[in-house]
Amino acid sequence: MGFLDSLKSILKSKTELEEKVIETIKSTDLKKWIQGRKKDIATEEAEFLARINTRINQLADELEKEVAELKEIDFDNLKIEKRTKFITGVNLDKYIDHLKNLIETLRNLDLTTSADIMVTITKVFNEFDQKAMKNFQKASFFVGHKLGDIGISTARFFKDIKQLISANETLIKNTKMIQFVGSRLDEIDNLEKTAQEFTSQKASFEKEVSKLEDEKKRVTKEIDTVKNSKTYAKETQKREDLEKDKTELTKNIYKLRTLIDFKLLANTFHSNPKQIAIVREYKANFEAAFQRDAGRKLISLLEEAKVNHGNVLDSINKITATQQKIDNTLIEPDRVNELNHAIGDITRKIEEITSKTELEQKKYDKFQANRERVLSLVREKLAEIDVVLE
Secondary structure, three states: OOHHHHHHHHHHHHHHHHHOOOEEEOHHHHHHHHHHHHHHHHHHHHHHHHHHHHHHHHHHHHHHHHHHHHHOOOHHHOOOOHHHHHHHHHHHHHHHHHHHHHHHHHHHHOOOOOOOHHHHHHHHHHHHHHHHHHHHHHHHHHHHHHHHHHHHHHHHHHHHHHHHHHHOHHHHHHHHHHHHHHHHHHHHHHHHHHHHHHHHHHHHHHHHHHHHHHHHHHHHHHHHHHHOOHHHHHHHHHHHHHHHHHHHHHHHHHHHHHHOOHHHHHHHOOOOHHHHHHHHHHHHOHHHHHHHHOOHHHHHHHHHOOOOOHHHHHHHHHHHHHHHHHHHOOOOOOHHHHHHHHHHHHHHHHHHHHHHHHHHHHHHHHHHHHHHHHHHHHHHHHHOOOEEEO
């Protein structure tokens, strides 16, 4: 190659690089851009598919003629034994049936997209081969010369289809790109719809938490108000006095028990089932037994046993007076305690909703990651046709 030829080659390469145009589109305009591209190639694709479908129907016509010729084979003129002739005829008939099914499949194929044409056609013939191969092999031993035309027609068909595909590579590439991006856009739409639902749910949770926080502040303020009131101070003092009385009651009942000689009572009433049962009842759980009858049965036992029970009576009277004081003490419900319970309930609700909100956020983040993954795939596919997605 001379210097001028080399220079022309360099200039030509430079010109081709300069003519290469990089198109840039925004992700928000992608759907509109795809629709425009689809419209742009619609006529070209329709013409291409018409040629493909015409060639498919042409093959179907050729195969029908060849089937008719196969049916005309005269087995009587074949110089083969009768059994072999029968086997050949049966397999030929089955092969013809497979051919008829193939012809019907081809006529119904009616391709509507230029993407994966060869894959679709090859699949049809692969399925035909799987079903018909054994019959073809058994029939071709003696009528192979008649079956050869089918192979020639099929080979010529595939050659023509490949030439058509080769001549329309750019169209097919664009069609595949449009289909791929279109399906990915549908996926993105579904992801965004779900993400919007999550966002809405999250906003609802946050609104609910805000209301609960306000309620918590209100209840906390009410607690402070109640605690600072004279009524609460008075009720608090009554509660403290009541607890002191209850403590005193328990101490006096315990002290009373130490005054009772249960061994003496048991020896005295060991032969009286009713009385000994009372002794055992008091001995087993003195406080509970005393509370049931205010000590009346105990006093009766002591009198019957002729035991000096003066100290016991004084102790019982003291216990009875304390019990009566406790019974007559009226305490209002502890408002602060009620409000604290309310605070606890509100806090638990806030924690539950916060947990749900965090779960929704994780789901949202996952869907956003999936969206970015799909967009990345779209960017890669668009880059193949010199389109940059912002």
